[in-house]
Each structure stands twice: as structure tokens, then as C-alpha cells.
Amino acid sequence: xxxxxxxxxxxxxxxxxLEADGxxxxxxxxxxxxxxxxxxxxxIEGLAAEGAEAVERIDGVGDAISGKIxxxxxxxxxxxxxxxxxxxPVDMAALTRVEGVGPxxxxxxxxxxxxxxxxxxAEAAENEEIREVRGFGAKTEDNIRxxxxxxxxxxxxxxxxxxxxxxxxxxxxLRDVDAVAEASVAGSIRRWRDTIGDVDVLVASxxxxxxxxxxxxxPAATDTIEAGEHKASVRADSIRVDLxxxxxxxxxxxxxxxxxxxxxxxxxxxxxIERDLKMNEYGVFDVSDVDDPDxxxxxxxxxxxxxxxxxxxxxxLPLIPSELREGNGEIEAAREGTLPDxxxxxxxxGDLHTHTDWSDGRAELAEMVTAAEARGYDYYxxxxxxxxxxxxxxxxxxxxxxxxxxxxxxxxxxxxxxxLTLLHxxxxxxGAGGDLSTDDDLLAELDVxxxxxxxxxxxxxETATKRLIRAAEHPSVxxxxxxxxxxxxxREGMELDIERLAAAAADAxxxxxxxxxxxxxxxxxxxxxxxxxxxxVIAVDTDAHAPDSLDYARYGVHTARRxxxxxxxxxxxxxxxxxxxxxx
Ligand code: DGT
Ligand code: CA
Ligand code: CA
Ligand code: ZN
Numbered sequence: 001x002x003x004x005x006x007x008x009x010x011x012x013x014x015x016x017x018l019e020a021d022g023x024x025x026x027x028x029x030x031x032x033x034x035x036x037x038x039x040x041x042x043x044i045e046g047l048a049a050e051g052a053e054a055v056e057r058i059d060g061v062g063d064a065i066s067g068k069i070x071x072x073x074x075x076x077x078x079x080x081x082x083x084x085x086x087x088x089p090v091d092m093a094a095l096t097r098v099e100g101v102g103p104x105x106x107x108x109x110x111x112x113x114x115x116x117x118x119x120x121x122a123e124a125a126e127n128e129e130i131r132e133v134r135g136f137g138a139k140t141e142d143n144i145r146x147x148x149x150x151x152x153x154x155x156x157x158x159x160x161x162x163x164x165x166x167x168x169x170x171x172x173x174l175r176d177v178d179a180v181a182e183a184s185v186a187g188s189i190r191r192w193r194d195t196i197g198d199v200d201v202l203v204a205s206x207x208x209x210x211x212x213x214x215x216x217x218x219p220a221a222t223d224t225i226e227a228g229e230h231k232a233s234v235r236a237d238s239i240r241v242d243l244x245x246x247x248x249x250x251x252x253x254x255x256x257x258x259x260x261x262x263x264x265x266x267x268x269x270x271x272x273i274e275r276d277l278k279m280n281e282y283g284v285f286d287v288s289d290v291d292d293p294d295x296x297x298x299x300x301x302x303x304x305x306x307x308x309x310x311x312x313x314x315x316x317l318p319l320i321p322s323e324l325r326e327g328n329g330e331i332e333a334a335r336e337g338t339l340p341d342x343x344x345x346x347x348x349x350g351d352l353h354t355h356t357d358w359s360d361g362r363a364e365l366a367e368m369v370t371a372a373e374a375r376g377y378d379y380y381x382x383x384x385x386x387x388x389x390x391x392x393x394x395x396x397x398x399x400x401x402x403x404x405x406x407x408x409x410x411x412x413x414x415x416x417x418x419x420l421t422l423l424h425x426x427x428x429x430x431g432a433g434g435d436l437s438t439d440d441d442l443l444a445e446l447d448v449x450x451x452x453x454x455x456x457x458x459x460x461x462e463t464a465t466k467r468l469i470r471a472a473e474h475p476s477v478x479x480x481x482x483x484x485x486x487x488x489x490x491r492e493g494m495e496l497d498i499e500r501l502a503a504a505a506a507d508a509x510x511x512x513x514x515x516x517x518x519x520x521x522x523x524x525x526x527x528x529x530x531x532x533x534x535x536x537v538i539a540v541d542t543d544a545h546a547p548d549s550l551d552y553a554r555y556g557v558h559t560a561r562r563x564x565x566x567x568x569x570x571x572x573x574x575x576x577x578x579x580x581x582x583x584x
Contacts, residue, residue, distance in 0.1 A: 002043030003073070005237060006222075008034040010072055010081065011065065016092050017084040020107030027103075032060045037069070048073035090116045097151040099491050100143050108135065118155075122148045154489035157195035158239050161518020161555060164189060166220065166237055167199050173218055174203060179210040181248050186258035190322045192558035194488060194521045198233075198240040202255055208245035215243045250282050253305035256312075257281035263327025264320075271315050271331065277303070284314040323525075323561040343567045345557050350379035350572045350579070351550060353427060353450045353481055353513065353541030358405055359384035360395045362546040366412055371547035373417045378576050381423035381448040382409065388429035388437025390454025399439045402426055402446070421576050423447035423583075427481055432456035434470025436477070443476035448583060450513070450541070452481030457494055464494040468501055472510040478583055479539045479571075480505065482515040482522040490519070498527040499534050506535035509582065511571045514540045514563070516556025517549070528563025537582070538563070539571040 015030035036059045037044055047054040048070045055066035068078045088110055095106045095118060109115040112133040113124050124130050125145040131138045167185050174183040180203050184190070187200030205211045212232045216224045221234035221241070231244045246254040257265065257280065272279035276288040280297055283305025287293035290300040304314035312319050317334045321342055324330040333339045355361035356368050363371075365382060372380035384405065387396030397405065409424040416422050425448030428438040436443065436451055443449050451471045459467065472480055483501070486493025505512055512531050515522045520543070523531065528538060540556035542549055560570055567573040571582060 002045065004038050004040055004044045007044045007069055007072060008038040010078060011037065011068075013092065014068070014078070014081050014084070016096065016103040016106075017081070017088055019103040020088055020090075020092070020110075021084070022104070022107065029060070029062075030065065033058070033065050036060045044069065045073050091118065094118045094151065094155055095121060097154050097489065098144060099147045099150070100140070101147075108133065118148060118152055150492055157197055157489070159488050159518050160189070160192065160194050160196055160521070161552075162237070163196040163199050163239055164518075164555075166239060166241070167201065169220060170199075170201060170218060170236075170241065174201070174211070174214065177211060177214045179205045179207040179214070181205055182251055184255055186244075186255055187242075187260060190259050191261065191325055192323050192555070192562060194518075194524050194559070196239075198242055200258055201241060201243050202251070202258055203243065203245045204248040204251035205245050206247060211245045212243065246281075248306070250305050252307035252310055253283045254281050256308045259308075259322050259325060261326050264325040264330070267327055267331050268315070271317070271335075275315065277314065279311070279315075284311055321561060323558055324564065326525075326562075328526075328529075340564045340566050342561045343557060343565050343570050343573055345554060347557060347567055347570070347573050348377075348540060348553050349575065350377045350381070350421075351542050351544070351553065352379075352381045352423070352425070352448055352479060352539050352572050353383050353515070354381065354544045354550070355384050355427075356382055358401070358408075359397055360545060365408060366415075367547055368544070369412055369416060369420075369422060371550055373420050375550060377420060379421040379423060379572075379579060381425045383425040383427045383448060383450045386426050386428040386438045388454075389431055389456065390429055396429075396437075397426070399442050402438070402442060406445075425449055425478075427452055429454050430467060430471040430480075432459070432467065434467040436471065436474060440476065443474075446476070448478050449474075449476045450479045450481040451477045452513075453483070453485045453494070457485040457491065459494055461495040461497060465497040465501055468496065469504040472501065472505040473508045477508075477510050479511045479513050479541070481513045481541070482520050482543070483512055484522050486522050487519050488521065493522065496527075498523070498530045502531035502534035502536035505531075506537070511537040511539040511582075514538055514556050514559050515543050516540055516552040516554075516559065517543045518552060518555050521555060521559050523563070524559055525562030528560060528565060532563065532565055532569045537571050538565055538569055541572070 011030045011034035015027040019027040040058050052066040052070050055061055055069050072078050090106055090110055092106060095101055113129055115121050115124055125141050130136050130141040167189055171183050174180050182204040184202050186202045189196050189199050203211050208230045212227055215232050216227050216234060220236040223235050225233040233240060233242045269279050278285040278287045278293050282298050283302045285300040285302050287300035293299055304310035309319045320330050320334050354368060356365040385391055385396040387398050406424060413422050425446050426438055427450040428436045430451050430453045468480060468483060471477055484493035484496060512523060514528060538560060540560050542552040544550045
């Protein structure tokens with residue numbers, strides 16, 4: 001793991017503090033530099049070692065910023081940043097997590113009321129002190145009061161998309177260690193939950209201390225929280241990572257146990273008890289001939305534990321996929337033989353919601369299409385933003401732009417691999433009342449229409465449900481994009497009557513989206529399951545704004561699996577012909 005993300009965070013902290021200070025323009029220069037550093041393919045520490053000039057090869061990084069980057073990599077801090085922090089000693093990350101509170105607000109509230117933490121912010125809102133501050137009012141204060149709790153919870157959990165790449169890096173690192181026989185993630189990250197409390201990693205080894213030693217030396221680990229003989233915890237990229245090492249014979253039992261969820265395990269253990277079996281992190285034991293099954297952990301005759309499948313088989317159950325293990329009926333389904341035949345990872349044949357630099361994407365049309373070809377997709381839809389509510393500046397395309405884009409698409413079609421069907425679409429905006437921001441005749445001409453809410457996201461459940469149903473019933477709309485509009489850990493999004501929406505969408509021949517961008521995962525597992533049970537088709541889309549983001553597909557597919565989706569339930573797991581007939 002390179003240190004690019006870590007350095008980018010320093011620049012962002014710099015930008016926030018400057019903005020809080022009332023500095024104009026410069027904060028955005030720092031933010032742009034931060035983004036480019038984060039995405040830069042070479043490790044920043046390598047460039048910094050070469051010197052400031054090498055760092056300046058990164059777009060948007062001038063001599064002021066490159067100097068600070070070199071200083072940070074060399075000394076572990078930036079003097080000027082530390083001085084700003086001393087002047088404004090606030091928990092910026094926590095405070096700005098409150099929707100509607102930006103760095104500027106943080107600066108003003110610190111100056112006026114000395115607020116430094118979420119608790120102090122909540123208290124000031126409770127005591128109606130904020131409304132008295134110049135530039136604030138009762139409405140702002142009410143908003144802050146409502147949003148503080150969400151921000152507090154958000155601070156405790158990481159997005160799957162931040163934790164998973166870190167976990168993958170660790171697994172690759174551990175698998176290279178001699179003493180490691182097998183390594184896997186466990187816990188919520190293996191169940192592909194949308195947010196992760198901590199990352200759990202399990203290793204099979206006969207030499208646990210060597211594994212623990214290697215683990216704390218993992219380059220991405222910034223500090224060691226604890227290290228024992230068989231387990232250890234470190235922090236990496238501010239995420240807690242727990243390691244456990246077990247002997248290979250007990251790996252399956254431990255993997256089953258530590259994958260959870262707790263609810264799943266409790267229910268499963270009851271199935272074991274019914275059969276005179278004892279099930280725990282060491283295996284499944286036949287205790288029918290044992291006087292006191294609680295005398296120890298490893299009692300009676302051990303009948304399973306080396307593999308996870310053996311644990312379930314000992315209870316006469318098929319292996320239950322990790323995404324289903326939430327204690328939501330999966331054990332009953334396994335007993336009755338009615339577990340879904342889940343869509344496979346890699347089971348998508350195309351992507352139906354993507355962007356280019358015609359709107360706010362970062363890559364050209366041809367680049368995005370080339371990336372789609374490289375993935376071996378059967379079809380690929382370009383759906384740039386239409387102008388309308390929620391689109392800032394000139395990001396969105398008006399009807400004329402879209403017609404112009406038709407010609408550009410035709411041109412790319414002439415070059416494209418004949419195995420790839422290139423579809424031209426749009427992501428149009430759903431207005432507050434369910435109206436769309438693109439002309440009806442034009443929508444009818446396009447191959448794919450994604451309609452998404454981008455503004456007015458604080459409607460009540462009834463209004464929001466009616467709004468989306470109206471959009472779903474528009475004859476040209478094929479997919480409702482990120483239906484709730486949530487952004488994980490940033491804003492809650494709209495509450496919807498999913499069952500009613502899904503039934504209406506099913507009748508109208510409109511699919512509901514799983515937006516696979518890990519900042520969204522919208523819809524997520526539970527509503528997806530409700531939606532498919534109500535008859536709706538699900539589209540798993542990356543909403544990619546750059547070629548690399550086409551990889552978000554994996555988060556989407558695992559989210560579909562959490563929603564009990566089979567391949568038939570997923571529009572873009574269908575072949576081109578079936579897709580085409582759905583789109584018509
Ligand atoms: P998280 O980290 O909050 O996103 O959720 P998990 O599910 O990863 O929970 P975590 O990290 O506390 O523990 C990992 C797994 O270990 C959990 O899913 C089930 C198992 N486990 C941990 N503690 C207990 C416990 O006290 N009882 C039971 N039955 N299982 C436990
Ligand atoms: Ca965990
Ligand atoms: Ca844990
Ligand atoms: Zn989009």
C-alpha cells in the first residue's frame with residue numbers, strides 16, 4: 001500500500017482549515033491536489049524521496065504543495081498545518097460529517113461558541129445557542145439538531161469500499177508469508193455489509209507467532225493496538241483490523257464462527273443442540289455420549305471443523321453463502337432446500353449506468369468504452385447526466401447536447417468490438433414531483449433511460465414514494481437510479497415504501513437500481529430482497545465516472561446477493577436479446 005491516501009488526507013485537512021479561516025480559492029486548489037495525489041499511480045513516498053520536483057509531476061501540485069508533501073513524508077507532519085490545527089482545535093472530521101455543516105460553519109461556531117466536538121455541537125443546538133450566532137437561524141439549528149445523531153453513528157463505521165481494498169491488500173500480503181497456510185476475511189466484511197465496524201482476518205497456521213509478527217509489520221499498519229500469541233489488532237488507514245490465527249484443522253470452524261453474524265450463529269447453534277451436537281469455533285462435536293457437554297470447548301467426538309462446508313454438513317445443511325448469514329430466514333431456507341441460487345460474482349454481462357466527460361465523468365467516451373470491452377461485457381450503456389435539479393453549473397446535458405452525443409456514440413460504434421453492444425442513454429433527473437428533466441420525445445429515442453433523484457432528498461416517505469412511482473411509470477424510463485439518494489455516512493437519503501414502489505415498477509417494466517458505487521450501495525440488501533419479492537427487476541450499475549470504477553461491479557453483485565438475488569432477478573445478468581426486449 002502506498003501512502004497516497006494518507007498524504008491526500010493531510011492536504012484535505014489543510015483545505016478544511018483554510019476554508020474555516022475564511023480563505024477563498026486556495027482550499028479548492030488543495031482539494032484538487034489531494035484528489036490527484038490519491039489517484040496517482042506511483043507511490044507518493046517514492047516521488048517525495050526524489051524531491052519536490054518529482055512530486056510536481058502530479059497534476060495540480062505546484063511548488064507550495066509539493067514542499068508540504070515532502071515535509072510530511074520526511075518528518076511525519078506539516079508545520080503550517082499543525083499551526084492551523086492549534087488555532088482551530090476542533091474535531092473537523094466529526095463536525096463536518098453533520099449534513100449542512102461545512103468547514104466554514106465549524107470556524108464560525110468555534111469563534112462564537114467555542115464548539116470543538118459533536119457533543120458540544122449537539123448541546124449548543126439543544127440549548128438554542130446556535131440560532132443566536134450571526135448568520136445562523138432557528139432553521140439551521142433545527143437541521144443541525146436532527147443530523148447530529150446520524151453523524152455520530154456514521155463516525156463509528158467504515159464504508160465497505162474503504163475497508164475492502166485494504167483487506168485485499170492484507171490478504172495478498174499474508175498469503176506471501178511462509179507460515180501462512182490459508183487466509184480469509186471473516187466478520188461483516190465477508191458478509192459484504194455496506195458498512196464495517198472492523199475488519200476481521202483469519203489465518204490457518206502451525207506457527208502463529210510468526211504470523212502475528214508479520215501482521216504487525218504489514219506496511220499499511222500505522223499502529224499496533226495489541227499483539228498476542230494467537231491474535232493481534234492494528235490500525236491501518238484509520239480502520240481497525242483484527243487478526244486471529246488458528247491451527248489448520250480448526251480453520252473451517254473458526255471461519256464459520258467469526259464470519260457471523262451473531263444472529264446467524266445463535267440460530268445455527270440451536271440447530272446443533274437439537275441434534276445433540278455441540279458447535280463452536282473449534283468444530284462440531286457429537287456429545288450424545290458425554291455426561292457434561294459444557295465441561296470444555298473440545299468435548300465428545302469431533303465430527304467437523306476443517307472446512308466451513310463440513311460445519312454445515314454436520315448439521316445436514318448446505319453451505320450457506322456468507323452474504324445471507326444475517327439471521328433473516330436463511331437457516332430455515334437451508335433446512336427446507338429453498339436457498340436462492342445466488343447470482344455469481346462476475347455474473348454481470350454489462351453495465352447500464354455510466355458517465356463520461358460529456359458530463360461529470362473523468363474520462364472520454366472512447367476510454368470508457370475501451371474499458372468496457374476489456375471487461376468482456378456484452379453490452380454497455382453511456383448515460384451522462386441531463387441538466388436539471390441537483391446538477392451544478394454546466395455538468396448536465398441539455399436536449400441539444402444529447403442529440404449531439406448521439407452522433408459521437410455512432411462514431412464510437414463504428415470502431416467498437418462487434419461483441420459489445422453500445423447503448424446510448426441518459427441519466428435524467430427526477431424532480432420533486434416525479435417529473436423528468438429531459439424532453440419526452442428525446443427520451444423515447446434513447447436506448448436506455450435511467451431516472452434518478454439528485455435534489456429534494458428530504459421528502460417524507462409518502463411524498464417520496466409517490467414521486468418515484470410517477471417516474472417509474474413514465475413510459476421511457478427503464479431504471480430508477482440510486483432510488484433513495486443516500487450517501488453512506490454522509491446523508492440518509494429518502495425513506496421509501498419499497499414494497500409499493502417495487503410493485504409499481506414491476507407493473508411499469510422499470511428496474512430498480514443497486515448503485516454499486518460504494519459511497520451509495522443504493523438500494524442495499526434488505527430493500528433489494530423486499531423489491532424482488534414484490535416482483536421488481538434489479539439493475540446492478542456502477543455509475544462509473546472513470547474506467548477504474550467499473551470495478552465497483554463487485555460491490556454491486558455482492559449487494560445483490562445480500563438481497564437474495566438470483567441471476568434472473570438482475571437485468572444486466574440477462575443476455576443482450578432479453579435486455580433489449582426489457583428496454584422496449
Ligand atoms: P462489525 O465489525 O461491527 O461490522 O460486525 P462483525 O459481524 O464483523 O462483528 P465483530 O467484528 O464484532 O465479530 C466478528 C464475528 O465474530 C461476528 O460476526 C460473530 C463472531 N462473534 C464475535 N463476538 C461474538 C459473540 O460474543 N458471540 C457470538 N455468537 N459471536 C461472536
Ligand atoms: Ca468486524
Ligand atoms: Ca472484530
Ligand atoms: Zn450517475
